[in-house]
Amino acid sequence: MSPYAYCNNSPTINVDLDGKDWYMHSETGELYFSKNRDQWQFKLNDRIYYRIGDNDMLGDMKDVTERAYNYDESLSLAQDNGYSINPIQEILSEVSREQPYSTGKKSITVTTGEIEIINEKYGIFPVEKSEKKNFKTDPLYKPKYDVVDYLDAIATGAKKVNLIERNYFTYNKPTLGDKTGSVLGTVYGVMETMTGKHDYRNVRVYKNWNSYLKTTGGKGRMLLYRK
Incomplete structure (x- = not known):
């Protein structure tokens, strides 16, 4: 872990405090x-x-x-000095539907819906620690499906997703395995499209809770889970 990274949302570096220090507001x-x-x-x-x-x-x-530096200024300043400001905690909402369609001899699968992500907390890391690792997920909301949902799935072959979860991240130097996995993931994504899988989900990322509040007019479905 970087001496400037966050652990349990608190800095971990252990030095004498003599003034002339840098601070961060972790929520923004x-x-x-x-x-x-x-x-x-x-x-x-x-x-x-x-x-x-x-x-x-x-x-x-x-x-x-x-x-004081605003968000964009902070990102730029960190980058210029060999650091990266990255989200270490997010809340994610997904409402989507994966639907298969027959096109004669072949079939395609189309996924539609919306994913919303709010970055809740940030940490600062050396720029070489670019590999994002999800080390914890807390499920917050997942509805119980009824008979109608099951009948719909049987009749149409559709798969529905309706969830809200909180994810926690850290960042490490990418290993050879990480780099290989990234390349294979890209190739796999291209192959999925070529073989008839199409993902049209709209993904929107909010840099903090205030941005989400402003955009949704205070009516977003994730507000119930704000800490």
Whole structure:
């Protein structure tokens, strides 16, 4: 694990706090520099910022005392200094239907529906740790199917998905096996399309809960599971 990565949503680096430190708001991935603070975390405008490293982690700030960065600025600054800000916790909603169709001698399978993802927490990692690993999934919602659903599946061959889950991630350096798996996954995806499997699910990713609230007008179905 990087000394600046998050563990249980808290920084794990163990150094003396002497000011001139970098902090991150984990719920948005936004960075904050403070020359005078010397604590592991602090609260500002109802946000809690966690310490991620010392002054030289993301470049020498020289005479700057305090500075806040928005999301895009934070991503750019991290990238310029050899780091990547990545989601480490998300909540995902999927409502979809996989439907087979006969086209004479052949058949095709079409998947339609919607996937929505809200990035709930972020961590910062060395840029070479680009392999995303899902190490935990918590199911939050999965309805019980009734007789009508089963009859529909029998009659049409359709497969329905209706779920909400929370996923947790970390990032590692990709191994040879990871790289090989990525290539094979790409090839497999192309082969599936060539053999008649078509995925038309709409995928929408929200960078944080506020973005989701604004887009859905406060009526999104994942709001019930906001921590």
